[in-house]
Amino acid sequence: MSINADFRQRAVVRPEEAAWTPSPTPGVEGLPLDRCGAHGACATSLVRFAPGAALARRRREDGEEAFVIEGAFTDGDGEHRQGAYLRDPRGSSHEPSSETGCLLYVKRWRFEPADAEPVSIEADAGEWRKAGEGFAIKSLHHFDGVTTFLVRLDPGASVTRMLHPDGEEMLVVSGACSDGARDYSALTWIRDPGGHAQSLSSRDGCTLFVKTGHVGAAAKEAERLGD
Known part of the structure; x- marks a missing residue:
């Protein structure tokens, strides 16, 4: 299936x-x-x-x-x-x-x-690194172009950036965020093929689990496996 x-x-x-x-x-x-x-x-x-x-x-x-x-x-x-x-x-x-x-x-x-x-x-290991006004990143893993990390947005914070050209995946761990067109509550999962700009903001603050650089390879693997 x-x-x-x-x-x-x-x-x-x-x-x-x-x-x-x-x-x-x-x-x-x-x-x-x-x-x-x-x-x-x-x-x-x-x-x-x-x-x-x-x-x-x-x-x-x-x-x-x-x-x-x-x-x-x-x-x-x-x-x-x-x-x-x-x-x-x-x-x-x-x-x-x-x-x-x-x-x-x-x-x-x-x-x-x-x-x-x-x-x-x-949870208490690793360092939160400030990556801009109102948000921070904690690195979890990196190998061969695929990176996994947590993002924490403070209440009222926003960030605009280019998504990875090989795609990204994001889970809203806690809180809620918005990309300006849609709102994403806790436990919402988003997978994007990437390569375009994205803006995210959070009124009350949120934590995101993010994985980048793997979606292109996953597409090839899915095609190979078929059903």
């Missing part, structure tokens, strides 16, 4: 307009954002664990990254609280669970073979 699999097109998913789908494991459900390939080789989702829910240990042949939006998540190597960022490279395995319940943003896609270092960044 394909979902928003044409990476040449802009895609927006608002949480109030999408449906949560129960998984075969009780207490775990997902809200799919994009998916390509017959077995979901490329997939982006919001995943929710009820308190006490757990999945069996699983192996990721291609790689997976996750951001903890709410609650606390355990992957078998430790507990990761709200604001943590995790990367499991090709061939790694983990045993996901949550004692208290959590909400995750999860991307499963084909990591480059050389991109083999696991990453675990907790």
Whole structure:
């Protein structure tokens, strides 16, 4: 099943307009954002664990990254609280669970073979760098032209910039923002093929999870996988 699999097109998913789908494991459900390939080789989702829910240990042949939006998540190597960022490279395995319940943003896609270092960044780690009046950036990961970072807009702040020519993906983690034509509430997901100017503002402040430089490669991978 394909979902928003044409990476040449802009895609927006608002949480109030999408449906949560129960998984075969009780207490775990997902809200799919994009998916390509017959077995979901490329997939982006919001995943929710009820308190006490757990999945069996699983192996990721291609790689997976996750951001903890709410609650606390355990992957078998430790507990990761709200604001943590995790990367499991090709061939790694983990045993996901949550004692208290959590909400995750999860991307499963084909990591480059050389991109083999696991990453675990907790919310209180890393430095917020001021990038302009009223907004700051925290770097999470960079490899071969693909960059992942958090953006924090202060109340009343605005920023105008060129989107990456190889596309960008953004999740509104908290708060709300606007591009002048549309408003985006918390948990809204936006994928853009890039290469044009974008203006964002936030009346009350917001935090964004942003990934750049990967959409063009994802489009080629989706075409290769087909359905």
